[in-house]
Amino acid sequence: MAGMKLTNRSGKLMRRSRPDQQHLTIDAVARRAGVSAMTVSNVTNCKGRVSQATRERVLLAIQELGYVPNQSARRLVGSAVACVGLIHADIESVFIEAVLSAVAVVAAENGVQLQIMSASSEGADAMKIAGGLVRSGAQAILLLPPFAEFLAQQGAALDLGVPVAAIATANALPDMTTIRIDNRSATYAITERLIEAGRKRIAFIAGPRQHSDSAARREGYQAALLAHGLAVSTLLEAEGDFTFQSGLVAAQRLLETSTPPDAIVASNDDMAAAALWIAHQRGIQLPSDLLVTGFDDTLLATRVWPPLTTVRQPVRDMAAAAMAWLAQAVRSGDRRDTEDILLSFTIAVRQSG
Amino acid sequence: MAGMKLTNRSGKLMRRSRPDQQHLTIDAVARRAGVSAMTVSNVTNCKGRVSQATRERVLLAIQELGYVPNQSARRLVGSAVACVGLIHADIESVFIEAVLSAVAVVAAENGVQLQIMSASSEGADAMKIAGGLVRSGAQAILLLPPFAEFLAQQGAALDLGVPVAAIATANALPDMTTIRIDNRSATYAITERLIEAGRKRIAFIAGPRQHSDSAARREGYQAALLAHGLAVSTLLEAEGDFTFQSGLVAAQRLLETSTPPDAIVASNDDMAAAALWIAHQRGIQLPSDLLVTGFDDTLLATRVWPPLTTVRQPVRDMAAAAMAWLAQAVRSGDRRDTEDILLSFTIAVRQSG
DNA sequence: CTGAAAGCGCTTACAG
């Protein structure tokens, strides 16, 4: 083990002692393979023309020595992405926690350092925070809902001077790469399930009015109702802000009427769990008297009772796609060549709906 | 905005163009303050003797320019911690997700890059994975349950050659810093609440037998029972593996007997949620006929119904303490001067128990 | 196909 060799290595005396591994440099590999450092670099980066024989010799040396390039050095010369800044809403949310841990894993896989900031979901200071992130070294920005839209509204993404990507938006947005599912279709599909199950009074718990994903989900809900000859009514709609707490208030309002709904389409799992919560509290029979659906398929969905039928967003894939685009954009220096990446969703069918 | 100045800056032509901010170096600050780069370095690092007047001049220049030291360069010279490797169990768990996102935030705050690996919770390959992490550049290792104990059992922590810290262990462990709460006391306290609420048949859902945190929690449960003259019985105990699924099985077994328990102490929130789930399914009145408590106080605790009375582990503080010790240990090069950091827990009292 | 040299931005040990 590495620990064995620690005794008294003679090394540069000017430098602080460090684990042996750290001293395994590109030069050591080059010497062993009998080539120059730059040839080793070319091999590790699959660049330049290197003869098959040389390549193999270098690869062998790398393997024998267990060489891994020093990321800090690669970053310093500008060839590796050092740091991606991420902005998320400062609310307690299972979805945010899931996205954060997915992004953390993906960032780690890519050797990218994350700079994480939370901002008020009103979005007033989003641009200021993004600017601060860039100023403190972020080479790219990754936006979680709802900040992409705020920046887009202000036409500010380009001003940041770095590539910007956004996860889970409702639409393509100018000057940034968006990675998303079709929110409208997803909500349409899940609402239709409820209709086909024979429900007639299907209520909706919306997200904040200003968010376009809220709007898209609401459109899907309404379109499904209308397509099946059911009436859309404001009495059947309540607005939350994606927090569990707001879902409690919304569900309470929907369920305390004289003609309560027989199903609720919630705009995320947190608010769906809240609807279940209120239903339990009011002694409503679940799922017979009330069906509830969620959105996101967080871990919460399987753990509440009854388990949530919900729209599955491929969070991990979204994070990976965002990171991949960002890394490429940083490398190429072209932050204007944005994409709109649409991933497919699935409906996770469980007992609640 | 930075974006404005992008046109055709005359700079080193050899280098790839990068955002302007990146060109704001220590030399620029030094020039503006009329001092040398090393004096600026001394100011930013609070090192060396710098006169008050000089310090102020430098600070002013830093502020005016908006200078932020380049982390990659700091790491390259060995003064900043570049990379911490983290190992977590490869199970779906709300607790793990919470810890991961907390660690991600704390790491970001410290400018530390994370390398994240999951391993089978049997732990067979934990040492191999930790070694791989070190080989690929991790300068320190952060362990999530149950890996600290596996490494400790193998006496292997020291062999890694880097500082090791562990979050949420049951005990102090050799050759690593442990950050934990008193699991035994916490479970004792929460069990006592149930007894004081008049419950007589209090069951327990344990974690895996080999984990010492499982053992500590079980001890606390049993001790509380005995202290209050209640009998400890194997019929009242079931073992899970901390997953929701295993909790389902355990709760099913406990509740399907002819004399079912009137309360269940679960060893984590996931398994407590599972107990609630089974209770709902069996039509048991909650909380009147069955009280259930959890452990961890994850977001799940407030979202299930009834909301969980549970032990609150200060996850964020634990992550911060771990990172702080690790950073200091890397810097000082002394990985043997370990600590056992005991944080206080609280009982979050809600309707379930 | 291959290499010598410069340079990324910072901190260190040393000298003044």
Place this chain on the structure above:
DNA sequence: CTGAAAGCGCTTACAG
């Protein structure tokens, strides 16, 4: 109290 110089480990543009 302050600075000049070396060096961290890598990649780049260029020359051969």
